[in-house]
Amino acid sequence: MPPVLLSRGLDPLLGMFTGILAYYLYETNPRTAPPADQRLSELARWKLSKWKHARDERLARLEAGG
Template identity: 65%
Template sequence: MPTPVLLSRGLDPVLGIFTGCFAYYLHETHPRTAPPPDKQLAALVQWKWAKWKREREEKLDALEREAETSSRVVG
């Protein structure tokens, strides 16, 4: 028995992703279901990106300090 296909094997996943993204957009922009501005996806992504950048900078600074201290010991 062949698997059921709505449009085609290649187009069905694209249709599914589009439908999901469109539904999420409608959920976030509809006045009745819209989350508060600080809980919307764009704000959460910006927060996560800033957190990642801050942690990365701290890690790079720590590595740089470690390299400076090790070069003082050797030199």
């Protein structure tokens, strides 16, 4: 059985919390902060708009062809 730090259920939560906190500190640290257009929230918005545009094109093609 692999070694555990706290418990089998709490270790993954602790790992996720630590990772999210580390990424938050990385993005908000003045020395290491990425430019505003390269932050995770902006990149997620860009990807979501790209998916929506592709979906709208696909639906328009289906309506025109069907």
